[in-house]
Amino acid sequence: MRGHHDHGETPATGQTAWSKEIAHSLDEVVRHTLRLWRKHHLGYDQTKYVVEQVRRRLTLQPPHTRHRTVARLEPSEIQRLIQATYRSRSKYGLMIKTLFQTGARAAEFVHIRVEDLLLDGDTPQIHIVHAKRGADRYVPILPALADELRTHLQGRQTGFLFESNRQTRYSTRTVQSIVTTCARTAGIKKRVYPHLLRHSIATILLDTGLVPIDQLQKFLGHLDLSTTQIYAETSLRALGDNYIRALGGMR
Numbered sequence: 001m002r003g004h005h006d007h008g009e010t011p012a013t014g015q016t017a018w019s020k021e022i023a024h025s026l027d028e029v030v031r032h033t034l035r036l037w038r039k040h041h042l043g044y045d046q047t048k049y050v051v052e053q054v055r056r057r058l059t060l061q062p063p064h065t066r067h068r069t070v071a072r073l074e075p076s077e078i079q080r081l082i083q084a085t086y087r088s089r090s091k092y093g094l095m096i097k098t099l100f101q102t103g104a105r106a107a108e109f110v111h112i113r114v115e116d117l118l119l120d121g122d123t124p125q126i127h128i129v130h131a132k133r134g135a136d137r138y139v140p141i142l143p144a145l146a147d148e149l150r151t152h153l154q155g156r157q158t159g160f161l162f163e164s165n166r167q168t169r170y171s172t173r174t175v176q177s178i179v180t181t182c183a184r185t186a187g188i189k190k191r192v193y194p195h196l197l198r199h200s201i202a203t204i205l206l207d208t209g210l211v212p213i214d215q216l217q218k219f220l221g222h223l224d225l226s227t228t229q230i231y232a233e234t235s236l237r238a239l240g241d242n243y244i245r246a247l248g249g250m251r
Contacts, residue, residue: 037050070199070203070230070231070234071190071196071199072196072199072200072203072204072234073188073190073192073196073197073199073200075204077188077190078100078197078200078204080186080187080188081096081182081183081186081188081192082096082097082100083186084182084185084186084187085182085185085186088182088185089182091152091162092178092182093182094148094149094152095162095175095178096178096179096182096197097145097148098126098141098145098149098161098162099175099179099194099197100197100200100201101141101142101145101201102126102128102139102141103139103197103198103201103202103219103220104128104139104198105132105194105195105198106172106175106176106194106195107130107132107172108128108130108131108132108221109175109194110160110162110169110170110171110172110175111129111130111160111169112126112128112129112130112160112161112162113129113158113159113160113161114153114156114157114158114159114160114161115157115158116128116129116161117149117161118138119146119149119150123140124140124141124142124143124145124146125138125139125140125141126138126139126141128221131221132221133221133223135221135222135223136221137218137219137221139219149161175194176193176194179192179193179194179197180192180193198220199231199234202216202219202220202228202231203231203234203235205219206231206232206235207235213225213228213229213231213232216228216231
């Protein structure tokens with residue numbers, strides 16, 4: 001029973017790891033406990049004390065929590081990747097910069113059309129239309145990137161933002177291959193893939209302390225805040241590392 005409990009499962013979840021026998025056994029425990037507590041007229045604090053004492057006498061320990069953190073690239077690594085790619089093939093450099101700044105998933109990125117660009121306002125934006133779970137959204141980009149995209153389009157008003165030589169959109173797999181190959185060429189040792197760029201922009205924005213987590217949720221197109229919270233945990237861990245580095249010489 002303890003092994004199943006350590007995985008945080010309950011009979012109500014329908015997890016296959018829980019057999020009907022175990023569920024029935026727990027129901028029996030609940031019924032016996034209920035009768036005992038009623039017999040002795042235990043209140044909330046008293047029942048809490050009983051549970052704590054039983055756990056202590058059985059030497060039960062809480063399950064180890066698993067830190068939900070995500071991999072990321074440091075800002076310096078992002079810069080190296082983009083700059084190296086611009087030098088080797090400028091179009092791919094622009095693609096990677098756009099992928100990073102928008103925080104788009106690769107499957108969303110390849111469907112961005114010229115008509116989705118809003119480049120003339122004070123804060124240029126891109127409308128992510130082909131979004132996961134229908135979470136379409138407007139994401140900001142830096143004005144310098146907006147200027148580069150105008151130059152890239154050369155007056156083109158329709159079609160996909162980035163097109164192959166056959167004037168068709170890139171496949172998700174091709175974008176993945178481009179990012180991985182360019183990172184390797186840039187000398188980055190980590191395994192780099194499009195979603196890692198998304199992880200990186202999310203944690204970098206949080207690290208600045210200027211972007212509240214609810215705004216990051218909208219930026220990433222998460223329907224549930226709990227999904228975005230993973231990036232906050234990663235950002236806090238980075239904060240701890242930076243704090244130790246900054247104050248490590250003090251006693």
